[in-house]
Amino acid sequence: MSKYHFNEIEAKWQKHWAKNQTFKAVNPSPSGGGQEGDKPKYYVLDMFPYPSGAGLHVGHPLGYIASDIYARYKRHQGFNVLHPQGYDSFGLPAEQYAIQTGQHPAKTTEENIARYREQLDKLGFSFDWSREVRTSNPEYYKWTQWIFIQLFESWYCKHANKAFHISELIEVFEAEGNYNVEAVCDDNVEIFTSKQWLDFSETKKQEILLKYRLTYLAETEVNWCPQLGTVLANDEIVNGVSERGGYPVVRKKMKQWSMRITAYAQRLLDGLNEIDWPQPLKDSQTNWIGRSKGATVKFRVMSSELGKGENSSLITHNSELEIPVFTTRPDTIFGVSFMTLAPEHDLVSKITTAEQKEAVENYIEATAKRSERERMADVKTITGVFTGAYAEHPFSGEQIPIWIGDYVLVGYGTGAVMSVPCGDQRDYDFAKHFNLPIPNIFKDADISEEAYSDKENTIITNSDFLNGLNYSEATDKIIAALEEKGIGKGKINYRLRDAVFSRQRYWGEPFPIYYKDGMPQIIPTECLPLRLPDVEKYLPTEEGEPPLGRADDWAWDVEKLSVVSRQLIDHKTVFPLELNTMPGWAGSSWYFFRYMEDEKRDEVFASKEALDYWQNVDLYIGGSEHATGHLLYSRFWVKFMLDRGFVNVEEPFKKLINQGMILGESALIYMLQPTDLPPIFISKEIYEKEEIDLKETGKRGDLYDLYSIIFKKYNLNSPAGFVHQTVHADVSFVNIQNELDIEAFKNWRPEYKYAIFILEDGSVYELNSSPSGRPGGAFKVSREVEKMSKSKYNVVNPDDICNQYGADTLRMYEMFLGPLEQAKPWNTAGITGVHGFLKKLWKLYHSGPDESFYVTDTPLSEGQGEALKTLHKTIKKVQEDIENFSFNTSVSSFMIAVNELISQNCNSREVLEPLAILISPYAPHIAEELWQKLGHSESIATAVFPKFEQKFLVESSKEYPISFNGKMRFTLELPLDLTKEEIESAVMAHEKTAQYLEGRAPKKVIIVPGKIVNIVG
RNA sequence: GCUCGAGUGGCGGAAUUGGUAGACGCGCUGGAUUCAAAAUCCAGUGUUUUAGGACGUGCGGGUUCGAUUCCCGCCUCGAGUACCA
Structure with a gap:
């Protein structure tokens, strides 16, 4: 009478939940009372999706199902559960689509979201949709812009180890200049007194402040992707090409907004100990931050004319130039036999001698031509050139030749290294290649074949006052000596770079910034959001400006406090607005706070009461691909927001789970494409058998006989070469036995319409064979596990599964x-x-x-x-x-x-x-x-x-496994309340025991009550 | 190269503290029901065997009464990262 009609039941309850707002989370009333206030809170969050045009595939819901189970479980446990969902809706695909079709990205985004929502609703998730966020929504990005302004108005004090409002820095400048300021800032900050500060022009003051702000403008070398027309962050590049699209990426200098995430390097590292995340994910953040402990050492450049002279005693130390290096092995300083600078290092042109000038310039030109990718792929080739210049060893006074080499990276450390060939393999290889000396400073170490890099098991020798010391003793002593001489100090270095924050795109948050005298000025927060203007085309302008350069109304009137036409720019009251937009990670770095607020969303990004109640995310579920992007940037922003008192947690996500990816099983078909015939498709086994036969016997067999029959029939000569390719078939044409629906496949593509199929039984299926006269054999495809993707036709839609x-x-x-x-x-x-x-x-x-x-x-x-x-x-x-x-x-x-x-x-x-x-x-x-x-x-x-x-x-008896020498032989049911002795006598009395012992006396009987009995003998 | 993770039947996988290896499901085999099919139900299913057993968790060793689990050395696969001084 009543069967399990899942379709009816599911539709009924989905409607019921929506209508009754069953899963609406309620913030406790500010007065503290209310039913919800009595319950403990629990915040379960999924990484919100980017609503792509392809819709959801079966892989997307995996994490959502897990989090939903957990959220529902917590509700059953009596928690007030916040389980929201939203969309990370700014992004490149919508913009690419807009470029192709002219369709406004907002419109496609809207449509995609509607489809996502429909698909999500079908799966019965207990999301509180009343708190939905969309990062591309002006009511939302108003607050992204607001946070940007806060970063702009902040600086980082190393002493207090936190961020403060910029006004506090200005007060210090006014009172005493910047001599005592310990801040995370640009390298090239000049020292000034309070008087000098007060005398600076407004523009000059702004210029200086910009070097301290947590988001700043700087001429930086960026990863420029010409095909995408934009800058990419390091984590958006995979193997030297763009993550999206796979286009080449080149280095280019551009004026860009950057985020001073490096200020937080140590706190980002320390925080990892406080959170419950998968170890691999923590490891990759640790590696990405890349802390290394060592020292900086300054090497003085010798006057080059004298330096190459025979009589080195004549050399004076009058050279002004110093080369700072960073090393993790200051203990090996007496092993330095040369120095190496990155080809792009500023000093290269200044120190190169006349004789070496040509060689050096040729080398620099050659390396500049090599793309980043080539340089990375080709690690083995050792290249470099001598500059002709020498530096003075800070302790021995010896002259050290200065080389340049592309194994030294300009972006890490100081872009220069002190080369210790006996202790570092790269220095060793370089020295061998160019016949440079390799002095050994390790006692009893063999360096005839390779460098000795084991720092723990060695004693330093041939090193003056470091002789006889081990690594840590020598390190302490040399750092003390460096500091005493004022030519170096202990230093922690991080691999982490400041994050480039500008994108030359349309579909992103506009910066709330206009330019006055070339200096960035913020738009008052009460004027936010600064809405994305309309443009006719979504491409960069002819002058190479970002797409916002095409907007007519894109200037800021400081009197009207509104956006006005660019025509009105007079640099007096109307100023140009920033043309870049923010990167994808801006909106996703704080969205988890937005969900906490349910009522006062216009007034605040989230109210204090809401933040106090919900705190942070208790459980976060998402993919591990965000390890060094989203998950690092979010942590950075949260720490900043904590410093400035906007939130009250140090970490956004207490516990994190990575769901594994669900992969697709692509259907691959072997194809031969003769020039004058439709394609010929070959069933799996036939093709693979032929491959094996060909390999073993060297002869072509049955398949080629079939080909010649086919070619003969069409009066064609056999093609000279048989080049087979594999093509993807849509997985929906293939059944569970890997058999292809030939007719569906033929109708899929016009070029397959007249295709010829060689079936599994060796028969040929052609257009002319009528369906009734069709040979009995099936056509089989081969399978390959790949990432689910539209282009591989292996996407499985959850809707189909739901219906079925x-x-x-x-x-x-x-x-x-x-x-x-x-x-x-x-x-x-x-x-x-x-x-x-x-x-x-x-x-x-x-x-x-x-x-x-x-x-x-x-x-x-x-x-x-x-x-x-x-x-x-x-x-x-x-x-x-x-x-x-x-x-x-x-x-x-x-x-x-x-x-x-x-x-x-x-x-x-x-x-x-x-x-x-x-x-x-x-x-x-x-x-x-x-x-x-x-x-x-x-x-x-x-x-x-x-x-x-x-x-x-509670059981009264146990079926004991009785084993002999660790091998289970039989089981015996015994009451659980027996003592060891009673168990032993019961077992020994059993007839099977005697049988297995074969007359031997047991050496030992192990009895673990409630678990096992093991007889040794 | 480095870091991390994983190797268990025909397949996905289980065994959470060292204690009966292969739970559960798929698939497969046989049976019941049916005109037939679907659906459903029942039984069996690691390999091997002389039917007592022997072997069996990537390979080789070790610790232990007892090892998928712990230790040492290797192999293979996957992920991340990469000239980071």
Whole structure:
């Protein structure tokens, strides 16, 4: 009578939840009272998606399902749960699409969001949509701009180790100049007194302040991608090409906004100890920040004319030039035999001698031509050139030749190294290649083949006052000596660079900045948002300006306090606005705070009460690809916002889980494309057999005979070469046996319409063969596991699965696939098992006549304890599993429980009611339906999670495994309250024991009560 | 190269503190039901065997009464990162 009609049930409850706002989170009232205020809070967040035109595929929901299970579980546990969702809706694809079609990105974004929402709703997530955010929404990016202004108006004090308002810095400048200021700032800041400061012009003051601001403008060498017409951050480049599109990237100097994230390097590192994140993710942040401890040392350049003279005693130290280097091994300073500068180093042109000038210039030109990618790919080739100049060793006074080489990177450290060939492999290789001396300063170390880089197990020698010391002793002593001489000091260096924050794009947040006398000025915060202007085209201008350069109304009137036409720019009251926009990570670096606010969104980014209540994200779920992007930038912004008192947490995400990627199983087809024929497709086994035969015998076989028949038929000569290629077929044309739907495939592409197919049985399928006369053989494709992508036609849409099996099945199946954090290929082979389970679950509650709902209220009597045992075993397991994010194993537990309860003919409310709650985080729709049938009018969402009671699991006896020498031989049921001695005598008395002992006396009997018995003998 | 992770049946995977290896599901085999099919239900399913057993968690060793689990050395695969001084 009542079958499991999942489609009806799911639609019904999705509608019900939306209508009743079942999952709306409520902030406690400011007075502190209210029902919600009594509950502990819990904040579960997914990394919000970029709404792409392709829609959701089955991989997207994996993390959302996991977080939804957790959020629902926490509601059952009595928490006030915040589980919101939104869209990271600024981004390149919408803009690329706009360039191609002229369609406004806002419109495509809107459409894509609508589709995403429809797909998400079908999966039954318990999101509170009333708090949705969209980063491209002006009401939202108003606050992104606001935060930018706060960064602009802040500086970082190294002494207090936090950020302060810029006005506090100005006060210091006015009172005493900048002599005592310890700030994170540009390298080239001049020292001035308070008087000098007061005498500076306004523009000069602004210029100086810009060197201190946490976001600043600087001429920086950036990764420029000509095809995309924009700058890319380091984490947007993969293997020297752009992450999106795979276009080449070149180095280029541009005036760009940067974020002084380096100010926070140490705190970003330290914070990792406070948060519960996967170790690999923490490791990659640690590597990205790249802390290394060492020292800076200044080497004085010798006057080059004298330096090359034979009589070195004549050399005077009158050279003004110094080369600072950073080294992690100051203890090896007496091993320095040359120095190497990066080709781009500023000093190169100043120190190069006349004789070497030509060689050096040629070398610099040659390296500049090599792209970053070539330079990276070709690490083996050693190149370099001598500058002709020498430096003086700070302790021995020896002259050290100065070389340039492209193994030294201008962007790291000081762009120069002191080369110690005996201790560093790169220096060693360079020295060998150019025949430079390799003095050995390690006692008993063999450096005939390679450098000796083990710093722990060595004693320094040939090193003057460092002789006989080990690494750490020598390091301490040399740093003290350097500091005493004033030519160096201990230093921590970070690999982390300041983050470039400008993008030459349209579809991003406009900077709230205009330019007066070339200096950036902020737009008053009360005028925000500064809305993105309309443009006719989304491309850069002919002059190479970003797309915003095309906007007519894009100037700032300081009197009217509004955006006006560019025509009106007079640099007196109307000024040009910034043309760049912010990068994708701007909006995603603080969105988690926005969800906390539900009412005063116009007044604040999030109110103090909301921030105080929700604090930070308790559980964050998303992909590991954001390890060094989003997850680092968010942490940086949160630390900054804490410093300035806008929020009250040091870290945004307390616990983080990376869900593994669901991969697609692409369908690949072998193809031969003759010049005058439609393509010929070859079934998998036929092709692969031929490949093997060809390899083994060197002869072409059956497949080539088939080809010649085909070619003959069309009066063609066989092509000279048989070049096969593989093409992707849409996975929807392929069934579970990897057989292709040939007709669907032919209709897919016009060029395949007349294609010829060689089937698995060797027969040929052509256009002319009528469907009835079609040969019996199937056509098989080969499979390859790849990332799901539109271009590989391996995308599986969750909607199809939902229609066929239901959202509850999809949810449970995705969890059942394997551990959450593991990457796994999508394969629907097992889905029927999970679907069958839900049908059985339904049946368990419908054991009445004609499959009608039947649950009895009669309490279980003594003898029916088995059902309660099953229930409590399951409660225990499921609760542990959820808390350990081991969702795959709890699905098995549910299967076991339902199988057992069916065989026990259980229909008791005492068991079936708690079971419905247990399962509701996983399969919420069926659980709600059963809950309602059980007679409840309230949603199951906040029903109290069943309490595990040990008493139902107490056993009186145990089936002991009896093993001999560690091998299990038989089992023996014994009461659990026996002592060791009693167990031993019971086991020894058993006939099988004697049989396995074969007359030997046991040497030893190990008894672990409640676990095992092991007899050694 | 470096860092991290993983190797278990035909497949996805389980075994959370060292204690009966292979839970659960898929697939496969046989059976029941059916005119037939779907669906459903029942039984079996690591390999091997002389039917007692032997072997079995990437490979080789070790610790232990006992190792998928701990230690040492290797192999393979995956991810990240890369001339970082």
